[in-house]
Amino acid sequence: MVAPLKLGLAGLGTVGTSVIRLLNAQRETLAARCGRPIEVVAVTARSRNKSRGIDLKRVRWVSDPVALASDPGIDAFVELIGGDGDPAKAAVNAALKAGKPVVTANKALLARHGFALAGVAEKSGTALNYEAAVGAAIPIVKTLREGLSGNTIRRVYGILNGTCNYMLTRMERERLSFEDCLSEAQRLGYAEADPTFDIEGFDTAQKLSILASLAFGTRVDPSALYVEGITSITTADLEAADALGYRIKLLGVAEKTAKGIEQRVHPTMVPKESAIAQVMDVTNAVTVDAEGISPITLVGPGAGGMATASAVVADIADIARGQVVHTFGRPVGRLKPSSKAPMQRHEGGYYIRLMAKDRPGTAAAIAKRLAQHGISMESIVQRHPGPPAGGASKSGGPVPVILITYATTEDAVRKALAAVRGDRVISGKAQLIRIEKN
């Protein structure tokens, strides 16, 4: 009989209990697949007495996660506490220092301390696995870390937050306002009571910073990101996108450009027929553009207890088989500081929605400012609203103008819009949505 892989598991929330359930259900299969049994021998969680619907009778209870992490009775440590600070950080650090492989689902920890922790893992010659941290059950970490070992990656982008995609899907389908949709998502449990972390793009940003490190061999660095959430998206934008052949998705995009590596999170117009545009509701998707081959897209459940547990268990199985892969696919000595491309120098097409004053010369004034900044327009649509329900068209009120530009720079667009504002031909704030081509 081969010795089992003895696990210490910290954190018994939805994911932790799902992992224990899955390990139990698949005990025999996993033992056969990995050549040795996998056993949870010790656990820790904030509250010992909570009822969790799993049998922990034969499992040792340890009160301190850090003590559990370096406990001589465990072979590997599974961190499902969450958060980028202690005790998660201290526990993962302690386990790696003690030469114990670690599996974690903690994106915040990886995004903030991934580079440092990779160094500790490498020094000990052990594994730090985190498939569940990005896209849950979607095997994107394994794909970038192992499946595309021989490829040079140019761009990786995706829908990495289920809450935002769910909201954009419902807003588009049902013409719901952002506010109504958010209340509904909160009621149904698809959005948190405090939704900031999701809807402002921070969750996507953490995941993207991990993908960027894997794709480009840079040090994970969330401060290198440009982040814009979905709170400004209106049904008017979704309708305009539809009419123009696009859908709006919150994308995280990491891209190698001549000016460095762009890492940006923002609402994005994607062509309706693209693979990424088909991804609806809470589903996540990641596309990888590698040199010399067509894009590879992975689609699947990006959240949920079982989907996350599925990735955690696969990571545990890799450890049981003795696999050790560099944390970010390369030795830490080869991970370069990310050469951040400034957002002003981003190049691409733009969708611009303005409320123009309805008087002669407005469209011409706007077009002139864009031309002055070297921006070519693919289309300009000025929509006179229909007459109000009760009578004749209101004259002189603001009229929506929608512009689609050819590839230009963020800087030029910002400057042109400032000039347009100076001309006092528009009212309110201009809406700006970047276009991403396949």
Add this chain to the structure above:
Amino acid sequence: MVAPLKLGLAGLGTVGTSVIRLLNAQRETLAARCGRPIEVVAVTARSRNKSRGIDLKRVRWVSDPVALASDPGIDAFVELIGGDGDPAKAAVNAALKAGKPVVTANKALLARHGFALAGVAEKSGTALNYEAAVGAAIPIVKTLREGLSGNTIRRVYGILNGTCNYMLTRMERERLSFEDCLSEAQRLGYAEADPTFDIEGFDTAQKLSILASLAFGTRVDPSALYVEGITSITTADLEAADALGYRIKLLGVAEKTAKGIEQRVHPTMVPKESAIAQVMDVTNAVTVDAEGISPITLVGPGAGGMATASAVVADIADIARGQVVHTFGRPVGRLKPSSKAPMQRHEGGYYIRLMAKDRPGTAAAIAKRLAQHGISMESIVQRHPGPPAGGASKSGGPVPVILITYATTEDAVRKALAAVRGDRVISGKAQLIRIEKN
């Protein structure tokens, strides 16, 4: 300096030369990622003097693939000869017997001899990697073998043949007949001079048999497959599918049912909004349904020199890192003979297109026969063709009738159609296309 991984490579066609080019281009990156350099030290191919645009000056030439496979000067063997017979089979066998890990892109070899070769690999405790054999650059083998180690899989299905998907895409978009489309595909190099292997579904079948083994832990067994190609698909079917909210794709489907494991390749109606329906042209895609989680879909280039080389090089990198995973994810002793579910017992919805004689009572006669066999209809559409260009409608000629059934069995459908034929109310052959729901 760590010792390099010395490769012997057999087969210098498009894929072989692409592998050598990619290994050269990524020499330094791969050495860093794997902790050791990777070097092709010896090669073999049918013709030594062919110009291949790669520098083989410092590479030893071996005339016999089998001799190369067990050459003491190599650490691992890369088989890119192709075919399910010798020399590919003998060479792979010799390498594994000699304890040398093998990387191959050879689906035919795996489909026919995968179980036996897995046994040889296991006996030697070495790896047999074949990511490139299914879906080229799409990391589906790694996903099933490692990424979903802890999951119970219910169904795996996909678009596994680029030629068929290219043809169905063009037929649908341009309303081309099968014959015209095939000529065009041949002219453009998307179909072989003898296209049988692709268009009759045999290529898909080989790949599916490998996926089924990985997904269900069964012995790979191409004889367990039901195979039907795309040659009977007409523009009438594609138009009807479109009107009914479907697209027609050649799918390979392996599914665990109460009656055993179904392995079937056939043209399939898939809902237009499904992920698989969006996959166009030569792109491939595979969806995995695992218990307890939403489906995972992988989309990407399923053929081509670079896409295939990308997978081969990733497999080589795994070997350089010392990874050994069971060939089909489990020890060979656990691979069960596949319990074939007979096609007559397949359950699902059906699309049936008949040419009915245009006389009173025909539709009623057809409906009666279906009801007699316990088949419920979701819809029945009888389309009177418009009047011919020159005059009045031809009376009494055949009229297309399109039926969509609710879930029923293949057996019931076959028997009902035989009864309808016996009634002499239809002319010609009935078209039957299975419907696959997400």
